[in-house]
Amino acid sequence: MNNLTIRELEEKYPFVISYFEENKLDIENHRDKTFKEYLDTFSEEDIENWAINKEKLILDLEAFIEQMKEFLGIKEDTKVKSLTILPGHDKSGNKEGFEKLTINKSEIISIVGPTGSGKSRLLADIEWTAQKDTPTGRSIFINDELPDKKWRFSSNNKLVAQLSQNMNFVMDLTVREFLELHAESRLVEDVKGTTEKIILAANNLAGEKFNLDTPVTSLSGGQSRALMIADTAILSSSPIVLIDEIENAGIDRKKALELLVSEDKIVLMATHDPILALMAHKRIIIKNGGIDKIIETSDEEKRLLIELEKMDNVIQGMRNKLRTGEQLKKEEI
Numbered sequence: 604m605n606n607l608t609i610r611e612l613e614e615k616y617p618f619v620i621s622y623f624e625e626n627k628l629d630i631e632n633h634r635d636k637t638f639k640e641y642l643d644t645f646s647e648e649d650i651e652n653w654a655i656n657k658e659k660l661i662l663d664l665e666a667f668i669e670q671m672k673e674f675l676g677i678k679e680d681t682k683v684k685s686l687t688i689l690p691g692h693d694k695s696g697n698k699e700g701f702e703k704l705t706i707n708k709s710e711i712i713s714i715v716g717p718t719g720s721g722k723s724r725l726l727a728d729i730e731w732t733a734q735k736d737t738p739t740g741r742s743i744f745i746n747d748e749l750p751d752k753k754w755r756f757s758s759n760n761k762l763v764a765q766l767s768q769n770m771n772f773v774m775d776l777t778v779r780e781f782l783e784l785h786a787e788s789r790l791v792e793d794v795k796g797t798t799e800k801i802i803l804a805a806n807n808l809a810g811e812k813f814n815l816d817t818p819v820t821s822l823s824g825g826q827s828r829a830l831m832i833a834d835t836a837i838l839s840s841s842p843i844v845l846i847d848e849i850e851n852a853g854i855d856r857k858k859a860l861e862l863l864v865s866e867d868k869i870v871l872m873a874t875h876d877p878i879l880a881l882m883a884h885k886r887i888i889i890k891n892g893g894i895d896k897i898i899e900t901s902d903e904e905k906r907l908l909i910e911l912e913k914m915d916n917v918i919q920g921m922r923n924k925l926r927t928g929e930q931l932k933k934e935e936i
């Protein structure tokens with residue numbers, strides 16, 4: 604509410620007019636201002652003469668809107684459609700090199716930069732929905748609005764799902780039990796169908812197949828990562844997925860990204876891998892703790908990516924041959 608102009612407020616909640624009337628607030632020539640900006644136009648004298656309490660008027664308007672919404676049965680669409688990053692500063696205190704970055708549903712953004720430059724810090728700012736309260740001074744907006752504080756503290760309805768390099772399972776469950784527990788906790792109707800869908804997707808990503816009766820503790824690194832990615836894509840309610848390095852994880856990285864994006868997620872991944880960097884629609888370049896620039900993947904780079912993938916297949920092929928004890932020949936390349 605605090606970011607909307609009075610005109611936008613009236614459009615969204617027509618009943619606010621009666622609040623302004625009841626409180627004898629003449630908003631006639633102030634529709635382009637937010638409610639707070641309007642209240643700031645009162646002089647000290649007005650405030651004293653009419654006993655105006657600005658903070659209380661703002662809080663009361665918020666409460667009025669909430670009550671009316673409840674009374675009228677208005678359910679707002681709380682779906683996350685976009686994530687916006689507003690600049691802070693780098694490690695030396697210089698302003699970052701962009702004005703505003705908005706990322707929409709089904710977009711993939713890669714984050715590149717030297718070791719220690721601040722890639723993980725950017726992911727952490729997003730997870731914390733930073734409001735100039737982290738070392739970078741960045742702000743994060745959701746659907747162009749200040750994010751609700753609930754995102755920070757809710758454990759069930761998280762804004763962000765994190766996929767990190769290590770997936771350590773502590774419970775001694777089979778894959779089926781693990782997925783069923785998760786599906787039940789998410790109140791999924793068709794637990795069996797969803798469980799099977801996830802295992803199918805996970806096996807599509809993992810190099811070596813596994814089944815529902817495999818204990819999660821005996822999955823290989825790549826298999827457990829594939830399982831977590833499929834689980835996050837299909838079961839998690841989190842609209843934003845943050846990935847810190849998925850290279851060398853023994854999974855099909857391209858398919859993993861396609862799966863996440865097909866489920867309408869916003870994906871941000873920190874990476875040192877050129878293939879992953881170019882699979883993104885845009886890449887953020889981090890230097891000395893700050894976003895230096897944002898580059899859109901060009902058509903030339905997309906064509907190069909096809910070549911890179913061919914080279915990657917050659918390397919994968921050699922890796923597999925070496926693993927099985929074969930000797931490599933000149934013709935491999």
Ligand SMILES: Nc1ncnc2c1ncn2[C@@H]1O[C@H](COP(=O)(O)OP(=O)(O)OP(=O)(O)O)[C@@H](O)[C@H]1O
Pocket residue numbers: 692693694695716717718719720721722723724725738739873891892893
């Ligand atoms: N703008 C900033 N101001 C102050 N400190 C920062 C800033 N950005 C990052 N840092 C700090 O710098 C350190 C290194 O950052 P981070 O771990 O994010 O690097 P990284 O790029 O992820 O490195 P790697 O590639 O090795 O994983 C962290 O302690 C982080 O909090």
